[in-house]
Ligand code: SF4
């Protein structure tokens with residue numbers, strides 16, 4: 001059966017801790033996501049997202065602190081604007097924007113984190129493997 | 137000393153690069169003094185078969201402009217590579233795919249449908265599109281293949297130097313030609329232009345690095361003093377290579393990126409998404425709702441076409457997905 005690959009860029013201060021909590025609380029969720037820890041969601045450059053797709057990711061998750069809670073005060077506001085703009089550009093490239101997801105998870109939200117990964121995995125299964133480029 | 141042998145070729149290009157060579161004015165005479173031009177389709181009656189007859193590496197320097205759009209361009213790229221000691225990708229199209237590279241949002245079928253069938257000015261009752269071969273009473277005729285995807289020169293053959301710009305300025309061409317004559321070219325693979333970003337040679341003043349809103353260039357009358365970004369016009373000078381002397385900005389137009397990205401940047405469009413979205417609408421960002429953010433970003437029309445104006449074929453994704 002097709003198992004999508006997800007690259008998860010997780011902010012050190014919230015979402016990475018949420019993933020940790022999900023683990024220590026033994027909450028079950030699909031193992032399709034590979035986590036990359038970043039210091040802030042705003043550290044994720046759109047170039048990183050495109051690289052993930054080019055290297056075979058079927059989906060990319062960016063997860064950070066809730067608005068107002070960014071450890072660096074305003075990083076996640078920038079993340080959200082970058083995400084909205086990148087999503088629009090991905091659509092122009094013919095890539096389904098559902099392959100890129102932005103979520104806020106605090107360090108107490110292990111359950112929410114597990115649910116996000118579960119939902120995203122299910123959604124990517126219905127979308128099927130990513131197709132890029134092609135043609136001669 | 138023997139004269140150097142020069143060649144010029146145009147692939148998918150507009151002809152502007154050819155004009156740019158002539159724009160070095162009377163200095164072209166110095167070139168002719170020191171060099172023999174052995175192949176230049178736009179100006180000399182030379183044929184492909186003449187090039188085929190050259191020995192390998194017969195040409196000292198070949199300036200190749202234009203992107204790779206058809207099999208003819210690709211064949212000429214391979215041929216001129218074999219026959220030239222030094223191959224220079226000349227101009228934005230050869231370096232990055234350039235404006236023709238924007239066609240990578242489409243593909244052969246779509247383009248043929250539009251151009252040969254759908255346009256109101258087309259009369260083509262048989263709905264014929266270009267074929268690779270056609271048997272006429274006089275014999276078989278062939279046409280080059282039109283590819284789905286436009287490429288830069290280095291994506292089909294080995295390139296020694298890159299001379300970007302749309303077109304490269306007379307000063308840049310002159311410097312490159314001087315370096316060739318004096319044997320002072322930098323190491324192979326170099327781009328013959330500065331490494332810094334255009335903002336560094338831009339005469340406008342950066343005050344606060346914030347963009348309140350985005351407007352199209354025709355909606356704004358620039359004040360001639362402040363950075364265009366701060367006045368709400370998307371300017372790509374922030375990650376575009378310097379070297380053109382900020383010629384567009386001096387004419388009150390934003391930079392569209394024809395010199396290509398600075399060396400640190402792998403994907404110019406992605407980096408612009410990052411930079412522009414980070415400084416757009418900073419004021420009051422903590423109070424913005426999702427809807428307001430979407431409205432703010434929607435002011436940027438056609439992000440792909442804007443941010444990859446000259447570099448789509450060399451971007452990470454290279455083209456739009458073809459759904460066959
Ligand atoms: S962004 Fe454009 S207008 Fe502003 S300083 Fe840079 S090159 Fe000049």
Ligand code: SF4
Pocket residue numbers: 301302334376377380381382383384385390391392393394395396
């Ligand atoms: S300002 Fe930008 S678009 Fe204009 S010539 Fe210079 S690099 Fe090219």
Ligand code: FES
Pocket residue numbers: 011012013014039040041042064065069070071072075076
């Ligand atoms: S530190 Fe978590 S989003 Fe900025």
